[in-house]
Amino acid sequence: MKSIAATSLLLLLVAPLLAGQGMQSSAATADPIVSAVRQMEGRYAKNLTGAADEMPAEKYGYRPTPEQMSFAHLMLHTAEANDTLCAAVAGEKPREMKLSENDSKETLSKALKDSFSYCEQVLAKADDSALGQTVTIYEGQTGTRGSALIRLVVGWADHYSAAAMYLRLNNLLPPSAQKH
Numbered sequence: 001m002k003s004i005a006a007t008s009l010l011l012l013l014v015a016p017l018l019a020g021q022g023m024q025s026s027a028a029t030a031d032p033i034v035s036a037v038r039q040m041e042g043r044y045a046k047n048l049t050g051a052a053d054e055m056p057a058e059k060y061g062y063r064p065t066p067e068q069m070s071f072a073h074l075m076l077h078t079a080e081a082n083d084t085l086c087a088a089v090a091g092e093k094p095r096e097m098k099l100s101e102n103d104s105k106e107t108l109s110k111a112l113k114d115s116f117s118y119c120e121q122v123l124a125k126a127d128d129s130a131l132g133q134t135v136t137i138y139e140g141q142t143g144t145r146g147s148a149l150i151r152l153v154v155g156w157a158d159h160y161s162a163a164a165m166y167l168r169l170n171n172l173l174p175p176s177a178q179k180h
Helices: 002-020 026-030 032-054 071-090 105-125 145-169
Strands: 134-138 141-144
Touching: 032 105, 032 145, 071 105, 071 134, 071 145, 134 145, 141 145
Parallel strands: none
Antiparallel strands: 134 141
16 A cells, blocks of 8 residues: 555656656656656756756855755765665665765765766666565665655755755856756
């Protein structure tokens, strides 16, 4: 019953995207949920890695308030979440990341890009038929592959909105607001 609810929620989240973006490939017909997540991964990968590149190295320690995480921590958290959730979708154990928010912009930016590359590889092999399968999402916590996909997409939206705010508070335009 939980997997049906998770799949239904995912459908509710992505149905407007599918309808609004005119996806017409046969892959979208065969696997509409995973296909929609693949499409979103491309956009969020571009925007989040672009945000990591846009923020100057000397501002990676920036926090809007003392209670909030630094921009560096946000980039680290995003890379770790990508690795953890994409590993869950793949039915694998997450890769061990030995990173810290004190690492350089280059190190954190590369980790973020690598995490999106990993997600892209996982999503290329995924299909809708496995969304109801139970997997380990976080240590000691299980869920379905579908719920891992929901968490992944929600995380991308949350992390990018935070990154965009951090950039704007530093008088920088987020990638999605830049004219190309």
